[in-house]
Amino acid sequence: MKLQLLSHFLIFILLGLLSACQIAPQEKSFRVPNSYTHSRPLTQRVCWQQLSPSRGGLPRTFILAAAANVGELKLTHRDAQQFASAMQARYQVPNDQICLMTEVYRTEFEQALRNLAQVVNHQDRVIIFFSGHGSYVKDDNGDESDQLDEVLVPLDVNDLEMPRRQEVIVDDQLVQLVNALHTPTVLTFIDACYAGGLYMGTAWAVGQPRLKFFAKGEVGTLPRPLNVSAGRRGGGLASLQGVIFAAAPEYQKAWEDPNQGGVFTTCFLQELQRYPEANLSQIFQATMAKMPACNRANETQSPEIKGNINLATHN
Numbered sequence: 001m002k003l004q005l006l007s008h009f010l011i012f013i014l015l016g017l018l019s020a021c022q023i024a025p026q027e028k029s030f031r032v033p034n035s036y037t038h039s040r041p042l043t044q045r046v047c048w049q050q051l052s053p054s055r056g057g058l059p060r061t062f063i064l065a066a067a068a069n070v071g072e073l074k075l076t077h078r079d080a081q082q083f084a085s086a087m088q089a090r091y092q093v094p095n096d097q098i099c100l101m102t103e104v105y106r107t108e109f110e111q112a113l114r115n116l117a118q119v120v121n122h123q124d125r126v127i128i129f130f131s132g133h134g135s136y137v138k139d140d141n142g143d144e145s146d147q148l149d150e151v152l153v154p155l156d157v158n159d160l161e162m163p164r165r166q167e168v169i170v171d172d173q174l175v176q177l178v179n180a181l182h183t184p185t186v187l188t189f190i191d192a193c194y195a196g197g198l199y200m201g202t203a204w205a206v207g208q209p210r211l212k213f214f215a216k217g218e219v220g221t222l223p224r225p226l227n228v229s230a231g232r233r234g235g236g237l238a239s240l241q242g243v244i245f246a247a248a249p250e251y252q253k254a255w256e257d258p259n260q261g262g263v264f265t266t267c268f269l270q271e272l273q274r275y276p277e278a279n280l281s282q283i284f285q286a287t288m289a290k291m292p293a294c295n296r297a298n299e300t301q302s303p304e305i306k307g308n309i310n311l312a313t314h315n
Contacts, residue, residue, distance in 0.1 A: 047099030075261035077102035079131035113177040133214035134192030162217035186242030193254035267294035281312035
């Protein structure tokens with residue numbers, strides 16, 4: 001009898017131990033492989049899904065302001081916030097016509113443009129803004145004379161050992177999405193650059209301006225032609241409808257001030273506040289004149305305007 005009770009007791013203990021092991025399994029850590037691609041963003045923000053296409057009436061203004069603090073950049077979110085606020089005040093834009101996406105992922109940005117195409121009509125105005133890193137990847141369709149596509153760098157590349165074309169916003173895709181908007185009045189502001197050294201290998205001193213160019217993996221690491229400044233465009237952003245306000249030409253660097261944010265954005269918004277009655281072309285010209293005082297990087301940064309410049313002459 002005692003032996004039987006003892007055996008039952010031992011069996012009970014063993015069952016308890018087995019249950020405990022099943023309830024609390026040992027945790028394992030997994031390392032994201034180099035080939036990992038964000039099939040879905042970690043945030044899934046959407047814009048303009050509740051709006052309907054305008055059936056006549058007054059023209060509307062839509063603002064898409066996006067940013068990504070990738071690498072050493074710290075203040076792109078502030079650029080986007082301040083730009084959206086300034087444009088909202090200038091054009092009296094309702095909140096539901098503004099899409100602000102700081103720390104933006106590629107699919108979020110692209111889907112916002114797709115949604116916008118469903119509600120914009122020919123008399124509306126669209127303002128697009130991006131602050132972050134620019135770069136380039138190998139051209140995949142032969143539309144570039146230098147075999148390189150320009151790209152904007154979203155948050156997808158953060159922590160990836162080998163960023164690839166799939167993780168960035170390629171100029172051809174951006175052109176396709178923007179040109180699908182049913183209005184010719186598109187104003188695109190890009191505070192990024194497509195020239196620079198091997199950025200990710202550079203340690204920027206505390207308090208010094210930070211370069212807005214990204215190079216890692218397949219992004220920004222191919223050699224560029226020596227004659228890039230001679231005018232290489234055969235496709236890419238040159239085909240974007242509307243007018244483009246760029247922080248720098250393709251062959252120049254653009255910078256982020258560690259205290260204020262993107263040098264181009266900061267300087268442009270200062271001039272916008274200084275001359276509230278001026279049109280955007282006049283404000284841009286004032287910004288160009290002010291850039292030497294705004295830029296502490298001791299390198300020339302000359303913003304440029306291209307495309308249908310007449311759009312910038314109307315308030």
